[in-house]
Amino acid sequence: MPRTRLLVLVASTVLFLGAVPAHAAPDPATGIEFADTMEQRMLACAGCHGKQGEGSRQNEYYPRIAGKPAEYLYRQLVNFRNGRRTYPQMVYFSRHLSDEYLLEIATYYSKLAPPFPTPIQASATKEALARGEVIVRKGDAAKGIPACAACHGKALTGMQPGIPGLVGLYPDYINGQLGAWRTGLRKATEPDCMAKIAAKLSGPDGAAAAAYLAAQPGSPQTLPAPDAKMKLPMACGSQPQ
Amino acid sequence: MNYAKLRSAPILAALVAAALAILDPSSIPTAHAQAPKARVPSATRIPAQTDGEYLARAGDCIACHTARGGEPFAGGLEMLTPFGSLYTPNITPDPETGIGKWSADDFYRALHEGKSKDGSLLYPAFPYPSYTKVTRADSDAIYGYIMSIAPVKRKSTPHKMQFPYNQRNLMIGWRTLYFTAGEYKPDPSQSAEWNRGAYLVLGLGHCDACHTSRNMLGATVKDKELSGGLIPLQDWYAPSLTSNREAGLGQWEVEEVVALLRTGISKRGVVFGPMAQVVHDSLQYITEADTQAMAVYLKSLATAGAPADPIQVRPTDTQSRAAYEAGGKIYDQHCKSCHGSNGQGVPPMYPPLANNQAINMEFSVNPIRMVLFGGFPPSTRGNPRPYGMPPFAYTLTDQQVAEVVTYMRQSWGNRANAVNAVEVAKYRTVPVD
Numbered sequence: 001m002p003r004t005r006l007l008v009l010v011a012s013t014v015l016f017l018g019a020v021p022a023h024a025a026p027d028p029a030t031g032i033e034f035a036d037t038m039e040q041r042m043l044a045c046a047g048c049h050g051k052q053g054e055g056s057r058q059n060e061y062y063p064r065i066a067g068k069p070a071e072y073l074y075r076q077l078v079n080f081r082n083g084r085r086t087y088p089q090m091v092y093f094s095r096h097l098s099d100e101y102l103l104e105i106a107t108y109y110s111k112l113a114p115p116f117p118t119p120i121q122a123s124a125t126k127e128a129l130a131r132g133e134v135i136v137r138k139g140d141a142a143k144g145i146p147a148c149a150a151c152h153g154k155a156l157t158g159m160q161p162g163i164p165g166l167v168g169l170y171p172d173y174i175n176g177q178l179g180a181w182r183t184g185l186r187k188a189t190e191p192d193c194m195a196k197i198a199a200k201l202s203g204p205d206g207a208a209a210a211a212y213l214a215a216q217p218g219s220p221q222t223l224p225a226p227d228a229k230m231k232l233p234m235a236c237g238s239q240p241q
Numbered sequence: 242m243n244y245a246k247l248r249s250a251p252i253l254a255a256l257v258a259a260a261l262a263i264l265d266p267s268s269i270p271t272a273h274a275q276a277p278k279a280r281v282p283s284a285t286r287i288p289a290q291t292d293g294e295y296l297a298r299a300g301d302c303i304a305c306h307t308a309r310g311g312e313p314f315a316g317g318l319e320m321l322t323p324f325g326s327l328y329t330p331n332i333t334p335d336p337e338t339g340i341g342k343w344s345a346d347d348f349y350r351a352l353h354e355g356k357s358k359d360g361s362l363l364y365p366a367f368p369y370p371s372y373t374k375v376t377r378a379d380s381d382a383i384y385g386y387i388m389s390i391a392p393v394k395r396k397s398t399p400h401k402m403q404f405p406y407n408q409r410n411l412m413i414g415w416r417t418l419y420f421t422a423g424e425y426k427p428d429p430s431q432s433a434e435w436n437r438g439a440y441l442v443l444g445l446g447h448c449d450a451c452h453t454s455r456n457m458l459g460a461t462v463k464d465k466e467l468s469g470g471l472i473p474l475q476d477w478y479a480p481s482l483t484s485n486r487e488a489g490l491g492q493w494e495v496e497e498v499v500a501l502l503r504t505g506i507s508k509r510g511v512v513f514g515p516m517a518q519v520v521h522d523s524l525q526y527i528t529e530a531d532t533q534a535m536a537v538y539l540k541s542l543a544t545a546g547a548p549a550d551p552i553q554v555r556p557t558d559t560q561s562r563a564a565y566e567a568g569g570k571i572y573d574q575h576c577k578s579c580h581g582s583n584g585q586g587v588p589p590m591y592p593p594l595a596n597n598q599a600i601n602m603e604f605s606v607n608p609i610r611m612v613l614f615g616g617f618p619p620s621t622r623g624n625p626r627p628y629g630m631p632p633f634a635y636t637l638t639d640q641q642v643a644e645v646v647t648y649m650r651q652s653w654g655n656r657a658n659a660v661n662a663v664e665v666a667k668y669r670t671v672p673v674d
Contacts, residue, residue, distance in 0.1 A: 031577040034587045043579070044615055044629025047636065082310025089614065089632055092673040096521040096619035101626055 038108045044093065045105075052114035055168065061087075061176065064168040066112040069224045071161035073106035075189065075238060084187040086180075116168045116218035122211035124171075128204070132212025135205055139233075145200050146233035148209065151193075156216060158224035162238035167218035174210035179203075189237030196234065293386025296379050299531070300372070300445040301523035302387075305329045315339075315393040320366055321474060324406040327366055328398035335392035348384040349377055354422050362412040365420070370461070371447035374425040374440065419460035431541075438538030441531060442467075446523075451479035451515060452488075467542060471604070476671040477514040478604040482539055487602045489543030490536065498536035499529060504623030506589040510597050511618045513611060521619035561647075561659060568648025571641055575633065576649075584653040590628045595653035605660045606668060608646050612637070613665070614673050639665040 026033045034040060039051070049055060053066030065073060079085040081094040081102070094102065122129070134140070136156070139147035149156060151163050158165035166174065180186035181198035188194055198206070232241060297303070306329050308317035320327040334341040340348070340358070347358045355369035356362060363369060375383075405411065425444055427436040442448050453461040454470035469481030469488075480488035490498050493509060501507035505520040512520050524532065573582075576594075580586050584595035594600050600608050615630035633642065639662040646665075650657040 026578065029582075030585060031573070031582040032580075032585075032587060033578045034590070041626060041628045044617060044631045047615075047631030047633070083308075084310065088673045092614060093617055093629065096517050097617060097627075098620035098625060101620045104626065 038104070042105065042108065048089075050114070053109040053112050054114040054117070055170070061170075061173055063170070063173050064117075064165075065109045066114050067157070067223060068110060068164045069158055069160050069162060070103070070107040070110035072158070072164045072238065073109055074103045075162065077102040077106060079188070086185055113223075119217050120171060120214040122171055122215055124208060124211035128208040129212050129215065131205065132208035132210070135201070135209040136212050140205070143200050145197060145205075148213070150233050151236070151239070153225040155222045155225070156213065157218065157222040159239070160224050160226050162236070163224070165218075165222075165224060166213045167216050167222070169214060171207075171210040171214040174213055175207050178206040178210070191235045191237050193232075193234050193236035193238075293382035293384070293389075295526070296383045296445060297386050298523050298526040299441060300375075300383065300447070301519060302332070302383075304518055304522045306332050312393045312395065314387070314390060315395045317395060317398055319398075322366075322402075323474070325400065325402035327364060327400045327402065330397040331393065331395050332387060333390055333393040333395075334388045335394050338394050338396045339392055340387070341392060343384075345381050345384045348387075349380040352380050352383075353424070355416070355420065362409045362416070364409070364412070365415070368447040368450050370420055371444055371449060373420075373422045374444035376424055379445070415460070432537075434534045434537050435541060437531065438534035438536070441527075441535050442538055446535070448482070452482050469604075471606070472515065475515065476606060476668060477610070478602075478606050479515070480598065480602055480604075480607075483542045485543050485598075487598055489598075490540045491543035493536075493540065495533055495536045495540065498539065499532045500589065500623070502532045502535065503527065503529070504589075504621050505618040505627065506592075506624050508588040508593075510592045510599055511589070513616050513618065514607065517616070517619045520621060525619070525621040525623065564644050564659070565648055565651060567641075568644035568646070569652075571637065571645040572648050572652075575637075576645065579630070584649065584655070589624075591630075594649050595655060597655075600649050601655050601657045603657065605646065605650070605657070605664060608649065609642065609660060609665055609668050610671070610673075612642050612646055613669055634669060638662075639669065 043051075045053075048062040049065050050062075053064065055064030055066075056062035076085065077090075077094050077097075078099070080087065080090040081097070083091075085091075097105075124132070135145065136148040139145045139150065148166060151159065152166050153159050153163070156166045177186060178198045178201060181192075181195045182201075184195075186195075201209070232239060235241070303313055305318055305320070306314045306316050308315070308319075308329075311317055312333070314331070314333045316329040316331040318329045320329065331339040333339040336342050343351075343358050350356050351358075351363065351367075352369060352372040352375050354373070355365065355367065400407065425440045428439070431439075449461050449467055451472050452467045452469060454465050454468065455461055455473070467482040468484065469479060471478050482488055482490070485491045497507045497509055501510065501512060502520065502524045504525065505512045505517065527535075579591045580594050584593060584597075586593035592599075599611075611630065613632060613634040615632040617629040618624065618627040620627060637645070642665045643660045643662045647659040649655065650660065
């Protein structure tokens with residue numbers, strides 16, 4: 001979808017979501033709870049990602065999706081549908097859904113702000129956490145690795161329109177995504193900056209960064225930073241400049 | 242869901258037939274021995290693009306001739322078979338990598354006779370046993386449309402079939418046994434609407450590719466046409482369209498069939514699995530008049546009368562009684578809030594489970610897979626924002642899934658056989674994408 005059309009759709013979807021009807025109450029005769037709402041439609045997703053998109057702490061691979069930028073979430077859904085991401089259940093769900101509906105879904109979750117989970121005190125060593133902090137805050141210039149915060153924001157809550165927050169995610173999930181980029185299982189719009197970074201990031205460095213990120217607290221008020229048109233350290237297809 | 246697997250069974254047939262070695266090898270021409278016929282311009286007028294586009298939709302060409310995330314009609318979709326992989330070809334009008342050099346005659350011959358431009362025999366994964374029923378005029382219209390789309394340069398991926406399955410001429414045996422070329426012949430004793438429906442169902446729609454069982458050579462069984470079949474390698478059951486116990490439409494209203502085909506949802510049930518793809522890519526674009534014709538034809542197939550006797554009555558022994566009751570508890574906890582305490586659902590958004598043929602039929606794979614993996618009906622013009630169902634593979638054990646499916650199959654008037662944990666375990670690991 002061209003970017004201009006996407007922006008129009010984002011805007012109209014936001015307007016549409018402003019008029020969400022009240023929550024349903026169960027019908028005492030049938031036990032059915034039904035309302036013509038996005039919340040109702042998204043019960044299919046709630047089983048893993050939580051009713052508010054808060055993610056699951058029972059399984060490290062069901063990430064928090066609430067409050068991530070709409071365009072980022074939309075791109076992920078399209079990537080699942082079109083083969084750039086491969087998690088079978090997500091592919092199965094998105095396979096026959098339209099661009100318009102995927103965008104509405106993405107916009108819906110981008111507006112939700114459930115509480116963040118308690119930060120995870122990773123089992124990583126002090127040294128690993130310190131190394132993780134360096135990767136996240138400063139990067140490793142010698143290896144050509146930019147700081148995570150340079151794109152994902154100082155608060156690590158992402159940046160509009162295409163960069164996701166990294167707070168509130170399980171360390172194994174973050175580490176898993178880095179591995180998927182490294183092996184080509186996960187791809188993003190070219191130029192695929194994360195694929196390039198993951199290729200340079202060693203396994204232990206990735207795990208250290210993931211452990212540090214998971215230990216950071218988040219607040220529902222910390223939304224993704226606005227698109228500040230700040231210069232990114234490298235070209236990213238998901239965040240055209 | 243790899244829809245491509247759907248049509249791979251005929252290949253098995255070709256290969257087994259070949260293995261029978263009943264043919265005199267000297268009679269088998271090589272692929273290039275037959276010189277292509279001289280190009281003869283078709284006498285038939287090529288209709289406007291929209292007609293051809295519509296007919297291409299009815300034939301669902303795009304489903305197989307498009308790779309995931311790829312350019313439409315540029316091919317490259319992998320079709321898995323036990324004998325190797327087929328890759329659908331590029332059918333955009335690119336002269337080098339597509340079919341830009343094909344004439345309308347070449348195109349018709351592919352549909353009608355299952356032969357490529359150079360005379361080589363096409364694998365019946367390309368459903369020419371159905372497309373042979375397409376009229377010359379409709380073939381020319383589709384050809385006109387295909388020639389009008391933007392050419393895409395994408396070299397067709399070579400098939401990776403193992404020897405001897407890569408010998409296309411071995412298909413001669415299969416064709417002798419199972420293929421008869423011939424356009425659809427209207428039945429004068431039936432209405433024009435019925436004949437239109439039959440033409441669409443049996444020809445372009447190629448419904449029998451899934452809804453007809455296949456013999457051990459992988460060919461569809463003639464006297465069991467549209468009577469249901471397990472889709473090879475894909476582990477979905479395409480229900481019978483002739484039995485009212487399955488997807489027979491004898492008791493459906495025509496408008497309910499039209500709603501299901503055009504929007505993906507209806508008061509009686511929703512489409513899922515491979516049929517969700519068919520509705521998404523093809524049937525949602527078919528006019529009300531044409532889907533109504535299909536419904537009239539399909540309803541006429543289901544003349545077997547009332548549903549057959551129940552396969553098995555509700556369990557009476559203590560052990561199955563306990564499993565049934567455990568299923569009821571799981572149902573109340575996980576299913577009732579959408580499907581209702583009496584399986585009434587919220588039609589058409591959430592299908593009723595009571596008297597739902599998909600729940601009630603002998604093969605239990607479909608309801609098991611629905612509980613395991615949930616899903617969304619397709620986004621269609623008539624239902625652009627579908628309601629979804631969560632997967633329970635991650636929260637329920639095999640035993641629990643068996644219990645709740647058994648409960649649904651034996652409650653509210655449903656009377657189908659019980660399901661056990663072994664069956665659930667079998668489908669838990671099938672590829673869902």
